[in-house]
Amino acid sequence: VFITTSMGIGAALRGAGDTVTPMRYNLVSNLINVVLNYILIYGKLGFPAMGITGAAIATTLSRSIAMIMALLAIYHPNSLLSLSERKGLFFDYDIIQRILKIGIPSGLEQFIFRTGQMEFVRTVAGLGTTVFAAHQVAMNIFGLSFSPSMAFGIAATTLVGQSLGAQRPDMAEKYGMETRRMGMIVAVTIASTFFFFGRHIAGIYTNDPEVISLAAGCLKIIAVMQPMQSTQFILAGALRGAGDTRGPLFSSLIGIWGIRVILAKIFINMGFGLTGAWMAQLCDQIFRSVFMYQRYNSGKWKKVKV
Known part of the structure; x- marks a missing residue:
């Protein structure tokens, strides 16, 4: 869900001509993933060493942050591609x-x-x-x-x-x-x-x-x-x-x-x-x-x- 949402929004933003915003939230997500992998896999900063489980948690958290940043971007009124609650919650089957x-x-x-x-x-x-x-x-x-x-x-x-x-x-x-x-x-x-x-x-x-x-x-x-x-x-x-x-x-x-x-x-x-x-x-x-x-x-x- 996290990956699909952030990737879909990223593709839409690029189509509208905004390639900076997807780059920004993907960069933040990847940096967080690297840091959390180090902390959770090897048990740093007081966390237990969780190995593969730690890697999975790090990836999930970093992808969720990317999704949140992507959603915030398209709900921002100054975005090239923006949504409002009135227009964004209904399906257009065409x-x-x-x-x-x-x-x-x-x-x-x-x-x-x-x-x-x-x-x-x-x-x-x-x-x-x-x-x-x-x-x-x-x-x-x-x-x-x-x-x-x-x-x-x-x-x-x-x-x-x-x-x-x-x-x-x-x-x-x-x-x-x-x-x-x-x-x-x-x-x-x-x-x-x-x-x-x-x-x-x-x-x-x-x-x-x-x-x-x-x-x-x-x-x-x-x-x-x-x-x-x-x-x-x-x-x-x-x-x-x-x-x-x-x-x-x-x-x-x-x-x-x-x-x-x-x-x-x-x-x-x-x-x-x-x-x-x-x-x-x-x-x-x-x-x-x-x-x-x-x-x-x-x-x-x-x-x-x-």
């Missing part, structure tokens, strides 16, 4: 229907992504402890590179949605492409860092030379992925801003299950090991970036009725 039309494909996309990722990890886990450790190191570093692409994707969603709402499809298209170009600059910078300094970055996580060597090889593949990842994240965000959530859904279904999962199994069985698994991810990213680029260039998203 709006609910429109929300579900957009939300269900987005939810299915996330389900496909998560389940596909689980199967991909299960496949890699069969390669052994050392290989899986290297994979986890690479995945942790890979996860860091998501942040810029996701940020530009959120910006594209907001700008495209607002432009179409203002009956300016020409500006919507420009915003999408300009956001992609900006994201590409960041992606190339990250790619260069991973490619040339991958071994040093992997060394931050472990001292095992074999794990470092394997992870560094994965980071070279991740470096090649960066432009494709940036393209598909940002253009998918632009399409969502236009109400086209089916495009990202089909892209994820084919890319993750039809390409990444299947090719990972094939490449591993052919003896390519961890490199083969990450090459499968690269193929997935190539497909999804091309798919998103073509769908965006078609311009059909400008005519989607929400």
Whole structure:
């Protein structure tokens, strides 16, 4: 409940052009979570050491604070998106229907992504402890590179949605492409860092030379992925801003299950090991970036009725 409420309000605020408020309450929530984890897990400041239970309590409390801050934000009269008790306590079934039309494909996309990722990890886990450790190191570093692409994707969603709402499809298209170009600059910078300094970055996580060597090889593949990842994240965000959530859904279904999962199994069985698994991810990213680029260039998203 806490997470759903705060995330829903955050998405609405971003759609209205306010990206600062969600950042603020998520930052406060995460800081509180870190502090409470330390206190409750290890039993500091007079509290008993509660281990995993303490971590759960810390997470629940921090998420509840995020929800309270989010609710206070939208009930504030000066907010870009505000609610009053008279208007905020009744259901509008026409709006609910429109929300579900957009939300269900987005939810299915996330389900496909998560389940596909689980199967991909299960496949890699069969390669052994050392290989899986290297994979986890690479995945942790890979996860860091998501942040810029996701940020530009959120910006594209907001700008495209607002432009179409203002009956300016020409500006919507420009915003999408300009956001992609900006994201590409960041992606190339990250790619260069991973490619040339991958071994040093992997060394931050472990001292095992074999794990470092394997992870560094994965980071070279991740470096090649960066432009494709940036393209598909940002253009998918632009399409969502236009109400086209089916495009990202089909892209994820084919890319993750039809390409990444299947090719990972094939490449591993052919003896390519961890490199083969990450090459499968690269193929997935190539497909999804091309798919998103073509769908965006078609311009059909400008005519989607929400």
